[in-house]
Amino acid sequence: MAREFPDDSVGLVKSRTQHFSEPLELDSGACLPHYDLIYETYGELNATHSNAILICHALSSDHHAAGYNSPDDRKPGWWEVCIGPGKPIDTNRFFVVCSNNLGGCKGSTGPMSPHPETGTPYGPDFPIVTVRDWVRSQARLADALGIQQWAAVIGGSLGGMQALQWAMDFPDRLRHSVVIAAAPRLSAQNIAFNEVARQAIMSDPEFFNGRFYEHDTIPRRGLMLARMLGHITYLSDDAMRAKFGRELREGKPRFGFDVEFEVESYLRYQGKAFVDRFDANTYLLMTKALDYFDPAKDFEDDLSRALANVQARFMVIAFTSDWRFAPDRSREIVKALLDGDKEVSYAEVVAHQGHDAFLMPIPNYINVFSAYTNLINVDAET
Amino acid sequence: MNSLRPELRIIADWITPGSRVLDLGCGDGTLLAHLVHHHNVSGYGLEIDPANITTCVQKGLNVLQTDLDAGLSDFDEDSFDYVVMTEALQAMRYPDRLLKEMLRVGREGIITFPNFGHWSCRWQLLLGNMPVTPSLPAQWYNTPNIHLCTLTDFEKLCKNEHIHILERTVVDRTHESDVLMRLLPNLMGEIALYRFRKD
Numbered sequence: 001m002a003r004e005f006p007d008d009s010v011g012l013v014k015s016r017t018q019h020f021s022e023p024l025e026l027d028s029g030a031c032l033p034h035y036d037l038i039y040e041t042y043g044e045l046n047a048t049h050s051n052a053i054l055i056c057h058a059l060s061s062d063h064h065a066a067g068y069n070s071p072d073d074r075k076p077g078w079w080e081v082c083i084g085p086g087k088p089i090d091t092n093r094f095f096v097v098c099s100n101n102l103g104g105c106k107g108s109t110g111p112m113s114p115h116p117e118t119g120t121p122y123g124p125d126f127p128i129v130t131v132r133d134w135v136r137s138q139a140r141l142a143d144a145l146g147i148q149q150w151a152a153v154i155g156g157s158l159g160g161m162q163a164l165q166w167a168m169d170f171p172d173r174l175r176h177s178v179v180i181a182a183a184p185r186l187s188a189q190n191i192a193f194n195e196v197a198r199q200a201i202m203s204d205p206e207f208f209n210g211r212f213y214e215h216d217t218i219p220r221r222g223l224m225l226a227r228m229l230g231h232i233t234y235l236s237d238d239a240m241r242a243k244f245g246r247e248l249r250e251g252k253p254r255f256g257f258d259v260e261f262e263v264e265s266y267l268r269y270q271g272k273a274f275v276d277r278f279d280a281n282t283y284l285l286m287t288k289a290l291d292y293f294d295p296a297k298d299f300e301d302d303l304s305r306a307l308a309n310v311q312a313r314f315m316v317i318a319f320t321s322d323w324r325f326a327p328d329r330s331r332e333i334v335k336a337l338l339d340g341d342k343e344v345s346y347a348e349v350v351a352h353q354g355h356d357a358f359l360m361p362i363p364n365y366i367n368v369f370s371a372y373t374n375l376i377n378v379d380a381e382t
Numbered sequence: 383m384n385s386l387r388p389e390l391r392i393i394a395d396w397i398t399p400g401s402r403v404l405d406l407g408c409g410d411g412t413l414l415a416h417l418v419h420h421h422n423v424s425g426y427g428l429e430i431d432p433a434n435i436t437t438c439v440q441k442g443l444n445v446l447q448t449d450l451d452a453g454l455s456d457f458d459e460d461s462f463d464y465v466v467m468t469e470a471l472q473a474m475r476y477p478d479r480l481l482k483e484m485l486r487v488g489r490e491g492i493i494t495f496p497n498f499g500h501w502s503c504r505w506q507l508l509l510g511n512m513p514v515t516p517s518l519p520a521q522w523y524n525t526p527n528i529h530l531c532t533l534t535d536f537e538k539l540c541k542n543e544h545i546h547i548l549e550r551t552v553v554d555r556t557h558e559s560d561v562l563m564r565l566l567p568n569l570m571g572e573i574a575l576y577r578f579r580k581d
Contacts, residue, residue, distance in 0.1 A: 331456065334456065339458065344444055344446070345438075345439050345444055345445050345446065346445075346446040346447055347432070347436075347439075347447050348447040350432070364432040364433075364436075367433075367436045368432070368435055368436045371437075371439040371440040372439050374440065375439070
C-alpha cells in the first residue's frame with residue numbers, strides 16, 4: 001500500500017554515500033587516509049548550480065533532515081519543519097544537501113567504521129574531529145556534487161557554528177550564512193555539561209575504554225545518562241513546567257525511587273530511545289568538537305578579526321528562553337560582524353521552548369526565516 | 383519617492399548620499415529602504431517588533447532586533463555618519479541617555495518627535511484632558527509615549543548636554559512647513575525634526 005506523505009514534505013528520500021580516497025589532514029594533526037560522507041538531497045540542482053543550500057546538523061542529528069526513508073517511517077527527518085515545498089528552505093526553489101558529519105554513526109566514516117589498518121572498528125582510535133575538519137570535508141563533497149558556491153549554508157546549534165565556520169574558511173564559496181541558536185564558542189558551563197555527559201559514558205563498566213564493540217555490548221547506562229542531561233539543557237524551565245509540571249504518573253506519591261514524576265518518565269524514555277540509535281564514541285567526539293570550537297582563538301580572542309574576511313551575508317536567529325546558547329551568545333556573533341561592517345540581520349524570537357525552539361514551527365521564527373531565504377532565491381537567479 | 387511621508391523626505395534630504403546610517407526604531411524599514419535604494423546609503427536598522435523585523439528582512443535590509451532602552455553598546459564610537467530616530471524618542475525609557483548614545487556612535491544625529499507644545503495639545507489640556515491627536519492617537523493609559531516634550535524642552539536638554547543643533551524644521555501630518563509654522567514652531571508644528579552633533 002502506497003503511503004500518502006503530506007504535501008509540504010519532500011516525501012520518500014534516499015541517502016547516498018560519497019567516497020573520498022584522498023587523505024584528509026585534521027586539525028589534531030591526525031590524518032584520515034580515506035573517508036565516506038553519507039548525505040541526502042532534496043529538490044533539483046539548477047542548470048547554473050547556483051541554488052544549492054548546505055544544511056549542517058546539530059550534536060546528535062544526522063543527514064536525514066527531511067522526508068521519509070521508508071513508507072513505514074513514523075517520523076520524518078529532524079528539520080521537516082523548515083525543509084520542504086513552501087517551507088523556509090523551499091525545495092521548490094533550492095537544491096538542499098545535508099551530510100552526516102565525519103565521526104558520526106549514521107553512515108559517514110566514524111568510530112564504528114573499520115580502521116583501514118586492522119579492519120576492526122576504529123572505536124576510541126578514531127581521531128578527534130573539529131568543526132573546521134567538517135567544513136573541509138564538506139567542501140570536498142561540494143566539489144563532488146559540482147557546487148562551486150552554496151547559495152547558503154544553514155544550521156542550528158552546532159550546525160550554526162558550522163555555518164559560521166564555512167563563511168570564515170571558504171568566504172567565496174557561500175553567499176549566505178544562516179546561524180541559528182548558536183554561539184561563537186562554548187562557555188565554561190557548556191563545557192561542564194559536556195564533561196558530565198562524557199564522564200557518564202566513560203565511567204560505564206560496559207564502555208571498555210571505547211572498545212565495547214569487541215565485547216558485543218554498549219555503555220547503555222552511560223549514554224542514557226548523557227542524553228538525559230543533554231535534554232535538560234535543550235528545554236527551558238518554562239517548557240518543562242508546561243510539559244510536565246509536577247504531575248505524578250500515578251496521581252499520588254509512592255515514596256520510592258522508581259519513576260514517579262512525568263518529567264522522570266520523559267527523560268528516561270528519551271535516554272533509552274537514544275541508546276538504540278546513537279553510538280557512545282560518536283557522542284564523545286561530537287561533544288569534543290563543540291568544546292574545541294573557538295574561531296576567535298587564533299586571533300587573540302578577537303572574533304571581529306576572525307570574521308574579517310567573511311563575504312557571506314548573515315542571518316542570525318536566537319530564542320529568548322534558550323539558556324544553552326542564549327541570545328547574548330548570538331549577539332556576540334552579530335557584534336563581531338558589525339565591527340567589520342558585514343551584512344547581517346538578527347532576530348530574537350520570543351519562544352518558551354528553550355534551545356529546542358530551532359526545531360519547532362514557531363510562527364515568528366518561520367516568518368523571518370522565510371523572509372530571509374526568499375532573498376537568497378533572488379541572488380540565486382541573478 | 384513621493385509616497386514617502388513629508389518628514390521622512392526632509393530627513394532623506396539631510397543625509398549625504400553614500401553615507402553610513404543607523405536607523406533606531408526603523409519600523410517597517412520605509413526610510414532605510416528609501417535611503418539604501420535612492421541615496422546609496424549603507425547601514426543597519428534597529429527594531430523591536432518581530433513583524434517589522436520580518437518586513438525589513440523582506441526588503442533586503444540589515445535589521446537587528448534590539449531593545450533601544452538597553453542602549454547601543456553593540457556599536458563602536460563614531461561608526462556611523464548619521465544616527466536617525468524617527469518618532470521613537472518619546473517612547474524611550476531614558477531619552478537623554480539615548481541622545482548621548484546617538485552621538486557616541488554617530489557623527490550626527492537626526493531626530494523627529496511629536497511636539498507636545500502644538501496648539502491642539504495645549505487646547506485639550508486647557509479643557510482638562512490629556513491630548514489625543516493624530517500624532518498622539520493613544521489614550522493616557524495605553525500610550526507608549528512616556529516622555530513627551532515640546533520644542534523648547536528638547537532644545538533645553540540639548541543645551542544641557544552640549545548638543546549643537548544644526549537644523550530644525552517643523553511639519554504637520556499632511557503638509558510641509560508653512561509660514562505660520564516657521565513663525566511659531568512650538569505652537570504650530572505637529573512634528574519636530576532636528577539634526578544635531580556634539581558641540
